[in-house]
Amino acid sequence: MTTWHAEVHADAGTSRLTDDQIDTINSRLPGFPVIRHDASTGRLVLRFQAGAATAREAAATAFDDACGALEAVYGEAPPVTQLRVLTEAQMAAEIGPVADIIGYTEIGEIFGVSRQRAQQIATRHDDFPAPVATPLAGTFYDRAAVLAYKQRWPRKRTGRPAGMPKGG
Amino acid sequence: MPDRMDWLISKAEEDGITARQTKAGTWILERDDQTVAFGPTPETPAEWLGLVAALREMGMKIPGD
Numbered sequence: 001m002t003t004w005h006a007e008v009h010a011d012a013g014t015s016r017l018t019d020d021q022i023d024t025i026n027s028r029l030p031g032f033p034v035i036r037h038d039a040s041t042g043r044l045v046l047r048f049q050a051g052a053a054t055a056r057e058a059a060a061t062a063f064d065d066a067c068g069a070l071e072a073v074y075g076e077a078p079p080v081t082q083l084r085v086l087t088e089a090q091m092a093a094e095i096g097p098v099a100d101i102i103g104y105t106e107i108g109e110i111f112g113v114s115r116q117r118a119q120q121i122a123t124r125h126d127d128f129p130a131p132v133a134t135p136l137a138g139t140f141y142d143r144a145a146v147l148a149y150k151q152r153w154p155r156k157r158t159g160r161p162a163g164m165p166k167g168g
Numbered sequence: 169m170p171d172r173m174d175w176l177i178s179k180a181e182e183d184g185i186t187a188r189q190t191k192a193g194t195w196i197l198e199r200d201d202q203t204v205a206f207g208p209t210p211e212t213p214a215e216w217l218g219l220v221a222a223l224r225e226m227g228m229k230i231p232g233d
Contacts, residue, residue, distance in 0.1 A: 005214070019196070023194055025205075031215070032214075032215035038203075045225075095220055095224075103175065140175045
């Protein structure tokens, strides 16, 4: 059984989808559905995952799943205009490289320190990888660059040197 | 992938895309006539791939471009 990425296009009209319609489609499709609608053209694109042994079987299953979800919203499924199924490798090749974004919480997990300490490491070491994105709500780094930095990270031990007596 | 979702939503808002959630937890990102809905949270790289494809079609710049 292979997991296939399905992409089904339909002409769904130019009315915006309501929250209820979106939730209905989302709940009826397998895998992790992503719905994209362009109200200027009426094009609706449904992306989701389908398990099947062959591309033919995956395409048939994806068509049925998409039509079932659309019928639940529209009564009669709008015309399907395009259908594709891709393996994960094909999908990854088509999408191209995508940075694996992480923040201070995950950096802390990688280094085995708190989130606050992770932020200190990232901001106080000049050779720490530069953030790949700094939107308003935070600062984010590329996981691969952080992992590479950890390999050469000179972790400083705190506390008393070995052999130092506990008392004053 | 909580950090990634934090990044995604803040990046979307920075790009002029409004982000909100339905009562069921589905994320809805909207800009002009474009709507992308998913949710609640991608858990695997495979799930992230489909989302990146839709967001790039919407005009979002995802690092790695």
